[in-house]
Amino acid sequence: MKSTIAEVYKHVGEEVKIGAWLANKRSSGKIAFLQLRDGTGFIQGVVVKNEVAEEVFQAAKSVTQESSLYVTGVVQKDERSPLGYELTVKGIEIIQLASDYPITPKEHGTEFLMDNRHLWLRSKRQHAVMKIRNEIIRSTYEFFNNAGFVKVDPPILTGSAPEGTTELFHTQYFDEEAYLSQSGQLYLEAAAMALGKVFSFGPTFRAEKSKTRRHLIEFWMIEPEMAFANHEESLVVQEEYVSHIVQSVLKNCQLELKTLGRDTAKLEKITAPFPRITYDDALKLLHEKGFNDVEWGDDFGAPHETAIAESYDKPVFIIHYPTELKPFYMQPHPERDDVVLCADMIAPEGYGEIIGGSERIYDYELLKKRIEEHNLPEEAYNWYLELRKYGSVPHSGFGLGLERTVAWISGVEHVRETIPFPRLLNRLYP
Structure with missing residues (x-):
């Protein structure tokens, strides 16, 4: 048989x-x-x-x-x-009968393996990473379907950008300007006003000239959006979701984790709730750890995120970033006009930010003002503004980067191993 x-x-x-x-x-x-x-x-x-x-x-x-x-x-x-x-x-x-297979049991350099990515995928290690990726995807659908979310597919070609156009891939859309999507968020906000709780799962693109172990040009994001949900309620969904996918991998991918030599004891600690630290307190923590070069209003880089994460054995939320650091659509803090209701979830063990999320501005006049302050073309965002004219409600959402999450859970160092065919700054082959 x-x-x-x-x-x-x-x-x-x-x-x-x-x-x-x-x-x-x-x-x-x-x-x-x-x-x-x-x-x-x-x-x-x-x-x-x-x-x-x-x-x-x-x-x-x-x-x-x-x-x-x-x-x-x-x-x-x-x-x-x-x-x-x-x-x-x-x-x-x-x-x-195959002959002269290029990837032999001996050691090969990274560039050679990347040139042969179509074959490297066959190795036991890469097989294990892809199986873990698949389990994260499966358990993602399980979590959101069980929680009453509706899957919505936003467009990949867009005429506007959630976070400005400096890192977008420009393309010509017949006689109009268009961009490859860097996020489906704005469209998901529209869908949430129709369906309540929604999520998307699809490719996004960032034209970042970065070569770090955390960055890809094309990557996949899971982006939930919830009507009638405030910032704190969104944080609860985020920590429950991440706990769910980690526990699912632990349950269903023991052989793959063992193949990769992953320390599963660290993953077993990943259960909600997760700690929260304000941007202000994170800054104090960094100063205590000797990072005196970072000042209030500065964004945190990879070394800063790693230093903050070292104080915890679970992912940690950094909440209430300065307004000037974040995109135009984030809801101001009710008691402070210099910070917004947002959070970045930082993974343990030096894997950095895996989730960014916020409560969204739902007041028409304030959102219009923010669009003007960011010098964004109002005509491109007219439909987005209209969401605040016809039954606007408090709403929140977030985006999880799949590849960074796979890297963290599987314990691999570089995100290039966490997607079947990575697109990097100097790599479009194979």
Whole structure:
């Protein structure tokens, strides 16, 4: 019967047929050990010369790395295997014999691996990262669907920008100017006025000339928006959501976390509620830690975020940033006109900001004033302003960057490993 590697546990003692690729192999005289992968997982196939036909053993000896084959064998329990099972091979049918596969078991440089990203994805480490990414996506839909949110798909081509146009990719839209989306937020605000609680999950683009381990040119964001929700209520949703995806990965990706050598004890601490610290108190904390170069009104960079996060073993919210640091649409603090009702969620272990969110301005005149102060073209934002004319309500939302979140939960250092085909400052291939 046919099986996948992920489902061999259902067939202990039975003979199964698996379509697979040869990830690696070794042999010692009369036994060949085939490391097989089929996309669902990895398993070792053991070929014993005295127990198979001669042509089967010769096939096992001659098959090359990343050749495709059908393997028939009996599933056995094996406590030494990370999977817990291995295959006693009875038959091998080679589909295509690969030659000169470029990624060998030896060490390769990052640029070489990135040039061969289409093949690097096959490795056990990259497989584990992609499986964790998939689990985060699955549990994201689970969380928001269970919480009564409606999935909405904002446009990727837009005529306006939520946060200014300095980091946007410009394109020509027939006879109009257009940009690739840097956020679906403004459109989600419109959708929230129709559907109450909504979320989007899609690609966004930032034309940042950054080469840090936290930045990509194209990345994916989860952006919820909630009508009749204030800033504090939004923070509760954020911490419950992040707790949910971490616990889901812990529950469903133990093998992948082990493959990556992830310290799961640190992830087990990630349960809501999360600590909150104001921008003012964060600044004091930084000064105590020796960061005397940062002053009130300055944005926090990666070293600052890392230093703040070191004081906690959970993600921490930095709340109430100075108004001048944040986009035009954020609601002012009711008791201070120099800060806004916003928060950045900073992940532990030096992974930086994974969520940015705020309560939105819902007063028509104030929003119009902010648009003018930011020198934004009012005609491009007329529809957005109209949301404040027809039944405006307090509303809040946030955006989570998927790749940074995958990097943190999986414990990989650079976001380029957390998306199948990363777009970096100097990389558009493959």
